[in-house]
Amino acid sequence: MKNTRTLRTSYHTKLKIFKENWTLYFLVLPAFIYLFLFNYMPMYGVQIAFRNFRPKKGITGSDWVGLKHFIKFFNYPAFWQLLGNTLTISLWSMISFPMSVLLALMINEVQNAKFKRTVQMVTYMPHFISTVVVVSLVRLMFDRGAGVINTVLTGLGGDRVDFLQTPKYFVPLYVGSGIWQNLGWNAIIFLSALSAVSPEHVEAARIDGANRLQINLHVYIPTILPTIIIMLIMRCGSVLSVGYEKIFLMQNPLNLDVSQVISTYVYDLGIVNGQYSYSSAIGLFNNIVNIILLLSVNWIAKKVSSISIL
Amino acid sequence: MATVNNKIKYSKSDKAFGFINGAILVLLMFVLLYPMYFCLIASLSYPDAVVQGQVTLWPVGFSIDGYRFAFEKQEIWRAYGNSIYYTLFGTIWNLFLTVPCAYFMSKKELPAHGFLSWYFLIPMYFGGGMIPTFITIRNYGLMNTPYTLIVLGGISIYNMIVTRNYFDNSIPGELYESASIDGAGPLRTFFTIALPLAAPILAVMTLFYAVGHWNSYFTAMIYVTDSDWYPLQLVLRNILIENQSVALGDLASEGYSPEEISLLKYQAKMSEAMKYAIIWIASAPMLIAYPFVQKHFTKGLMVGSVKG
Numbered sequence: 164m165k166n167t168r169t170l171r172t173s174y175h176t177k178l179k180i181f182k183e184n185w186t187l188y189f190l191v192l193p194a195f196i197y198l199f200l201f202n203y204m205p206m207y208g209v210q211i212a213f214r215n216f217r218p219k220k221g222i223t224g225s226d227w228v229g230l231k232h233f234i235k236f237f238n239y240p241a242f243w244q245l246l247g248n249t250l251t252i253s254l255w256s257m258i259s260f261p262m263s264v265l266l267a268l269m270i271n272e273v274q275n276a277k278f279k280r281t282v283q284m285v286t287y288m289p290h291f292i293s294t295v296v297v298v299s300l301v302r303l304m305f306d307r308g309a310g311v312i313n314t315v316l317t318g319l320g321g322d323r324v325d326f327l328q329t330p331k332y333f334v335p336l337y338v339g340s341g342i343w344q345n346l347g348w349n350a351i352i353f354l355s356a357l358s359a360v361s362p363e364h365v366e367a368a369r370i371d372g373a374n375r376l377q378i379n380l381h382v383y384i385p386t387i388l389p390t391i392i393i394m395l396i397m398r399c400g401s402v403l404s405v406g407y408e409k410i411f412l413m414q415n416p417l418n419l420d421v422s423q424v425i426s427t428y429v430y431d432l433g434i435v436n437g438q439y440s441y442s443s444a445i446g447l448f449n450n451i452v453n454i455i456l457l458l459s460v461n462w463i464a465k466k467v468s469s470i471s472i473l
Numbered sequence: 474m475a476t477v478n479n480k481i482k483y484s485k486s487d488k489a490f491g492f493i494n495g496a497i498l499v500l501l502m503f504v505l506l507y508p509m510y511f512c513l514i515a516s517l518s519y520p521d522a523v524v525q526g527q528v529t530l531w532p533v534g535f536s537i538d539g540y541r542f543a544f545e546k547q548e549i550w551r552a553y554g555n556s557i558y559y560t561l562f563g564t565i566w567n568l569f570l571t572v573p574c575a576y577f578m579s580k581k582e583l584p585a586h587g588f589l590s591w592y593f594l595i596p597m598y599f600g601g602g603m604i605p606t607f608i609t610i611r612n613y614g615l616m617n618t619p620y621t622l623i624v625l626g627g628i629s630i631y632n633m634i635v636t637r638n639y640f641d642n643s644i645p646g647e648l649y650e651s652a653s654i655d656g657a658g659p660l661r662t663f664f665t666i667a668l669p670l671a672a673p674i675l676a677v678m679t680l681f682y683a684v685g686h687w688n689s690y691f692t693a694m695i696y697v698t699d700s701d702w703y704p705l706q707l708v709l710r711n712i713l714i715e716n717q718s719v720a721l722g723d724l725a726s727e728g729y730s731p732e733e734i735s736l737l738k739y740q741a742k743m744s745e746a747m748k749y750a751i752i753w754i755a756s757a758p759m760l761i762a763y764p765f766v767q768k769h770f771t772k773g774l775m776v777g778s779v780k781g
Contacts, residue, residue, distance in 0.1 A: 177584045178584075180582060180583060180584060181583070181584050183659070184580070184583060184659045186658065186659055186660045187576075187577055187580065187583065187659045187660065187663070188577070189573075189660070190573035190574065190576055190577045190660075190663065191573065191574050191577040191578070191589060193569060193570050193573070193574070194570045194571070194573075194574035194593075194628050194633070195574075195589075195592070197570055197627045197628055198592070198593070198596055198628065200613070201606075201609075201610070201625070201627065202596040202600060202601075203596070204601075204609045205600060205601025205602070205605040205606040205608075205609045206599070206600065206601045206605075207601075208601050208605035208606075208608055208609050209601045209602065209605045211604075211605060211608070212605075216608075218608075222608070266501075269494050269497065269498060270498070272490075272491065272494050273494070273495065273498070274491065278495070278498075281502075282498050282502060283767065284764055284767060285502045285505055285506060286501070286502070286505060287763065287767065287770070288505065288506070288509075288760065288763075289505055291684055291688075291756075291759040291760055291762075291763050292509070292688075292756050292759075292760070293687070293688035293689075293690070293706050293709075293755070293756070294688065294690070294706075295688075295690050295706045295709045295710045295713065295714065296709065296713075296752050296755060296756055298713075298714060299709070299713040299714060299748065299752060300508045300509075300512070300752070302713075302714070303508075303511075303512070303515075303748065303749070304508055304511070308524075308526070309523065309524055309525065309526040309745075310526070311511060311526070311529055313526070314526040314529060315529070343504070343505065343508075346505075347505070351770050351771055354771050355771040358771060374484065374486060374487055374490070375483075375487045375490045375491070376490060400598055407691075408690070408691045411691070412710065412714055426603070429602070429603055429604065430603065433603060433604040433607065434603070434604070434607060434695055439604050439608060442603075442604045443602060443604040443605055446602030446603055446604055446605075447602060449602070450599060450600065450602055453598070454598060454599055457598060
């Protein structure tokens with residue numbers, strides 16, 4: 164064993180391993196083919212961002228136009244608005260991250276097993292509700308007429324507020340309903356990291372006179388820090404991919420100035436209006452920014468804490 | 474963990490900490506439960522009371538008109554059936570692609586493992602994007618067929634990695650060794666030893682994928698144009714979000730007769746009442762299913778380096 168590790172597996176042993184296990188390659192074959200057809204082929208198709216795609220001429224038959232579509236997008240008057248909206252929504256959504264860590268720590272502090280299980284069941288529940296239903300709930304709750312929120316507001320002596328039609332409430336409603344839906348779900352990963360904290364460690368801190376808050380600050384949080392960093396890196400890789408499925412449902416003509424983001428714009432241009440090449444270029448730009456962000460955050464994390472996802 | 478803690482005598486401030494912690498969690502549970510609870514009581518109340526905003530904490534009156542109205546709609550039944558079909562076969566397809574692949578990827582000593590882990594990692598972070606994917610799939614002739622929503626979204630790399638980690642960490646290597654000494658081939662070891670032991674993660678994956686199919690609407694909106702093949706969520710979107718309830722402001726001045734006005738008002742009221750019932754009809758299957766698998770979530774979702 165030690166020899167193979169230091170000398171690296173030779174060609175000969177590799178061949179031997181392959182001969183003994185070649186049937187296992189059938190297990191990976193379906194996924195391999197699926198990814199080739201449905202992920203790698205579209206990546207090959209991304210070249211239409213540099214062409215003038217015409218369905219009749221096909222992907223490789225259409226004319227090259229270089230960076231024309233990218234330049235068009237950068238010069239599009241609403242470019243900065245789209246980018247700004249995307250970033251605003253994405254960055255505000257980040258507040259759910261520390262909240263999930265906090266919830267995990269709070270659930271971890273519950274001593275009564277039954278109560279703990281109930282809290283977990285209830286906090287996971289909204290994750291299993293569909294986006295369509297969540298957006299409907301928002302509309303029903305915040306409706307100007309019959310919505311419960313407005314019933315309560317007027318009951319307290321306030322005025323009715325038209326939450327759904329007022330642009331400034333779009334981001335709070337989007338982010339708030341997102342937290343409502345996924346707060347508990349996102350806490351699971353930290354709960355599972357917390358379950359790995361050794362009881363002896365906690366016990367030692369207690370004997371040293373630490374109270375529960377101090378144990379959280381000095382034992383629990385440092386132990387789950389690697390998990391927090393990994394999740395944060397992954398989160399940074401999707402800063403420009405906001406949940407367009409939900410935004411799309413929450414859009415209306417009145418809030419379009421704040422709710423139009425890059426991905427919903429791509430949908431409008433590409434799927435609805437058939438401007439395939441231009442919308443592909445915008446999508447590619449979005450994707451490249453994400454990759455650059457992911458790799459830089461990963462690189463920084465590696466330098467600072469030697470934690471990395473790649 | 475809990476047993477260790479129970480022996481501890483907490484100080485007064487630690488007890489207060491525990492009490493405040495519990496109180497905040499109770500409040501949080503109320504906020505999380507209330508919207509669905511509201512839909513339940515609203516779906517069972519008099520439609521008039523709901524429309525006038527009288528329902529807040531308890532049902533006002535008792536009526537199942539919302540459910541009756543919803544069940545009379547042919548399109549909801551059909552979409553329900555479609556969604557069951559997509560969820561059932563889609564999930565089987567997902568497991569077929571994910572689980573064997575995850576088992577293979579847990580065997581790091583196999584030749585080409587390094588290449589394959591990059592092959593699977595790249596699509597996690599980079600893709601062709603919405604439009605090139607759309608064009609590719611349209612070229613395959615997968616637009617608007619009964620199979621489209623089953624085939625698409627075949628494998629989630631994240632789920633594959635979670636499953637691989639389970640094979641890696643939760644199944645002792647000695648078991649594999651003893652199986653191979655007993656003369657079992659590598660495929661037989663997978664089917665007779667690894668798969669049965671992986672039952673918890675299989676349950677988790679089944680749930681994740683099933684929820685994904687049941688709750689998705691966007692793929693259908695792009696690839697399915699024939700309303701006969703609409704899944705439930707797309708029909709829900711049309712009923713709950715696209716159909717604004719009729720503005721009943723000044724129908725008389727627009728030339729409606731009193732009979733027509735009362736009929737329109739009745740219909741508007743009923744479709745409003747129906748919304749609450751539909752939300753429950755659509756959400757119930759997944760809300761009933763997940764508590765059965767819940768205890769495996771924390772164990773199944775251990776995170777680590779995604780590559781390896």
